[in-house]
Amino acid sequence: MLFTKWLVIFMAALVLPVHAASDTDWLRYKQRFIQADGRVVDTGNQNISHSEGQGFGMLFAVAFDDPQTFEQLWKWTQATLHDEATGLFYWKYNPNAATPIEDKNNASDGDVLIAWALLKAGQQWDQRHYLQASDKILRALLKHNIVDFAGKKVMLPGSHGFTFASSMTLNPSYFIYPAWQDFFARTRLYDLQTLIDDTQQLMLDIDWGKRKIATDWITLYADGTTSPATQWPARASYDAIRVPVYIAWRNPDHPILARWQALFSPYNRLTTPAWEMVSGNQKADYPMSGGLLAVRDFTMGELSPSSTHISRYEDYYSASLKMLVKLADTGF
Numbered sequence: 001m002l003f004t005k006w007l008v009i010f011m012a013a014l015v016l017p018v019h020a021a022s023d024t025d026w027l028r029y030k031q032r033f034i035q036a037d038g039r040v041v042d043t044g045n046q047n048i049s050h051s052e053g054q055g056f057g058m059l060f061a062v063a064f065d066d067p068q069t070f071e072q073l074w075k076w077t078q079a080t081l082h083d084e085a086t087g088l089f090y091w092k093y094n095p096n097a098a099t100p101i102e103d104k105n106n107a108s109d110g111d112v113l114i115a116w117a118l119l120k121a122g123q124q125w126d127q128r129h130y131l132q133a134s135d136k137i138l139r140a141l142l143k144h145n146i147v148d149f150a151g152k153k154v155m156l157p158g159s160h161g162f163t164f165a166s167s168m169t170l171n172p173s174y175f176i177y178p179a180w181q182d183f184f185a186r187t188r189l190y191d192l193q194t195l196i197d198d199t200q201q202l203m204l205d206i207d208w209g210k211r212k213i214a215t216d217w218i219t220l221y222a223d224g225t226t227s228p229a230t231q232w233p234a235r236a237s238y239d240a241i242r243v244p245v246y247i248a249w250r251n252p253d254h255p256i257l258a259r260w261q262a263l264f265s266p267y268n269r270l271t272t273p274a275w276e277m278v279s280g281n282q283k284a285d286y287p288m289s290g291g292l293l294a295v296r297d298f299t300m301g302e303l304s305p306s307s308t309h310i311s312r313y314e315d316y317y318s319a320s321l322k323m324l325v326k327l328a329d330t331g332f
Contacts, residue, residue: 038076044315055113087140209278291321
């Protein structure tokens with residue numbers, strides 16, 4: 001059974017492109033958010049760029065079989081965001097600042113997405129140098145961001161600023177399970193399987209809040225307990241919304257998904273609040289739209305082609321969520 005399980009995961013890592021380069025949504029995504037030099041622009045955040053956006057763009061380029069766009073994205077990412085000291089990537093580029101790279105920290109979800117896209121590209125287009133680049137980033141993540149704490153293996157959101165004397169701060173939306181599974185299929189490093197098992201158990205062990213789901217940011221204490229991180233609102237919002245996507249991508253029957261379905265099911269589709277506090281009755285006074293609604297539809301098993309259609313008015317994050325759901329729905 002174990003062999004069969006990992007054979008399925010290995011075959012998933014070798015999947016062919018799931019969409020054509022002429023896909024209307026991909027063409028619109030490129031037109032609206034990817035510059036000619038390969039920089040992905042966050043139109044909802046003062047036109048900055050970040051490693052997450054570069055990773056999303058690279059992943060989408062592989063899925064839509066667009067090697068030219070992929071190479072443009074990778075070249076800009078390497079030239080602009082690569083941190084030679086760690087082998088990871090600076091998380092933010094602000095074109096309006098005198099020093100565009102003001103914060104030298106990384107964001108581990110961006111690093112994972114970039115490495116995953118390189119792995120997919122190397123396999124799909126038979127490019128050994130992409131595979132080597134992916135392996136190198138993975139080794140850097142294992143060295144700088146994947147750590148043991150409270151009897152569990154977890155991934156820090158960044159190399160600096162998230163560890164304290166008796167706790168650490170985590171972002172569950174950075175736990176990109178299909179990427180970790182593909183890394184394991186390639187490397188057979190059991191630290192990656194432990195990372196998957198431990199972080200999923202961490203979320204299953206949540207016993208606080210009405211829905212017992214992770215907030216955008218959580219605190220993990222030395223005794224193994226967790227709570228919402230106090231530096232951010234204690235709500236399931238624009239970060240945490242990615243959790244059910246990454247869980248359901250390869251495991252649509254995972255018990256964590258039932259908790260997210262319980263969050264969405266009390267509401268009609270078009271009245272589902274954009275976010276909800278984990279305690280009390282406070283929730284957004286506006287409904288989900290765009291990419292948030294696509295995640296809700298995917299999680300509830302109600303996805304339709306219109307759910308992931310990118311309108312001409314979509315901002316970067318909403319469009320990226322829709323594209324992510326599109327890939328997850330096909331098992332890319």
